[in-house]
Amino acid sequence: MKISARIASSRPLATTAMHGRVETLRNEGQPVIDFSIAISHFPAPRPVLDAVNKAVERQRIMPYTSVVGALDVRADLAAKLRAENGVAASPDEIIVTNGAKQGLYEALYTMADPGDTLLVFVPHWPAYVATSQLLGLRPILADLPEEITPAFLDGLGQPDIVIINNPHNPTGKVYTRRELEHLAAWVARIGARVIVDESYEHLIFEGGHVSLAALCDWRKIGVVTLFSASQSYAMMGWRVGFALAPAEVVNAMQTLQGPITAAAPHLSQVAASVAFATGAPRAMMADYRERRDLAVRLFAEVPWIVMHAPASGPYLWGDVRSLTLDTVGFAEALIEEKKVAVMPGEALGVPGFIRLGYISDDVPTLCEGFRRIIEFGEAFAAH
Numbered sequence: 364m365k366i367s368a369r370i371a372s373s374r375p376l377a378t379t380a381m382h383g384r385v386e387t388l389r390n391e392g393q394p395v396i397d398f399s400i401a402i403s404h405f406p407a408p409r410p411v412l413d414a415v416n417k418a419v420e421r422q423r424i425m426p427y428t429s430v431v432g433a434l435d436v437r438a439d440l441a442a443k444l445r446a447e448n449g450v451a452a453s454p455d456e457i458i459v460t461n462g463a464k465q466g467l468y469e470a471l472y473t474m475a476d477p478g479d480t481l482l483v484f485v486p487h488w489p490a491y492v493a494t495s496q497l498l499g500l501r502p503i504l505a506d507l508p509e510e511i512t513p514a515f516l517d518g519l520g521q522p523d524i525v526i527i528n529n530p531h532n533p534t535g536k537v538y539t540r541r542e543l544e545h546l547a548a549w550v551a552r553i554g555a556r557v558i559v560d561e562s563y564e565h566l567i568f569e570g571g572h573v574s575l576a577a578l579c580d581w582r583k584i585g586v587v588t589l590f591s592a593s594q595s596y597a598m599m600g601w602r603v604g605f606a607l608a609p610a611e612v613v614n615a616m617q618t619l620q621g622p623i624t625a626a627a628p629h630l631s632q633v634a635a636s637v638a639f640a641t642g643a644p645r646a647m648m649a650d651y652r653e654r655r656d657l658a659v660r661l662f663a664e665v666p667w668i669v670m671h672a673p674a675s676g677p678y679l680w681g682d683v684r685s686l687t688l689d690t691v692g693f694a695e696a697l698i699e700e701k702k703v704a705v706m707p708g709e710a711l712g713v714p715g716f717i718r719l720g721y722i723s724d725d726v727p728t729l730c731e732g733f734r735r736i737i738e739f740g741e742a743f744a745a746h
């Protein structure tokens with residue numbers, strides 16, 4: 364069968380590939396503890412479920428909405444942006460997408476031509492690089508510093524597009540207002556367009572979330588901000604998020620989205636308009652915080668792993684550079700021998716680290732998984 368050269372030269376997302384291995388083993392009847400991605404064990408917030416049930420009962424027929432999303436839903440999202448993010452936007456500057464992933468693809472497709480450069484900080488969410496490769500862009504990887512300063516930014520050249528992930532997967536870094544101000548001034552000066560992925564805006568333990576769009580002239584610079592219901596409201600499978608962008612970018616994204624998926628599913632749009640109005644689910648955040656603290660306490664005893672408590676997010680990012688094997692080898696051996704899946708840092712652009720999503724299983728299973736990692740790693744620790 365002919366497979367186009369375009370896709371034959373691309374590889375599946377590393378995260379999807381590892382999750383596929385987990386599913387294969389599970390289908391063979393081998394239980395696996397999966398830390399490779401973060402799938403919340405919480406359901407969608409109650410008000411979301413109630414609103415969706417009511418919509419199904421009342422409406423029964425779910426129409427196609429306009430490609431950008433139903434107007435009342437976009438008006439609700441504009442109200443959320445005003446209230447939570449301090450951004451004044453009109454519904455014409457919002458497009459509802461099938462998750463942030465679709466928003467990312469559409470924003471890059473719309474704002475960049477093949478060959479354009481795209482600055483991505485590492486470690487990075489794998490989809491940034493995978494998407495840029497699908498579109499023939501040239502990713503430039505730069506280490507994410509502990510603090511973004513004007514001097515650091517001046518050393519980064521002149522990329523066409525800059526991707527910021529705030530709060531950051533996998534390190535949990537929450538950008539400060541000052542750092543965002545430096546970023547805004549720099550991109551305005553060099554004429555780069557920006558994509559800011561704020562999918563984890565509510566999963567913050569320390570610090571507060573600031574939207575880049577609240578600090579700059581986002582229409583003039585060309586800033587697209589991506590939001591997602593997946594992580595902030597535990598709604599991964601609902602496949603819904605939205606993008607805030609200048610109206611002409613929204614129009615262009617719509618031209619692309621129309622023939623591919625049309626609008627996001629109407630039910631998920633209804634769900635999103637309620638979810639984004641509910642704020643951070645408190646019980647969920649309390650649960651995540653407890654798990655995070657438990658994990659950090661456990662790993663603090665282990666000499667070959669260095670792990671700081673993340674300020675945000677559902678991941679732990681462990682420095683295991685002292686091990687005597689590379690992290691791809693470590694992850695492969697760990698899943699085969701101990702039935703525990705982790706994401707090797709290579710997949711996120713930084714070998715020598717592992718990422719653990721800690722929000723999926725119950726706490727005893729979580730502890731059992733950590734125990735197996737610690738026991739397994741001991742054999743490769745340089746004593």
Ligand code: PMP
Nearest residue numbers: 462463464488532562591593604
């Ligand atoms: N952005 C980042 C950085 C993520 O890690 C995730 C979840 N893995 C998302 C976005 C969510 O994407 P989506 O809305 O397509 O589920």
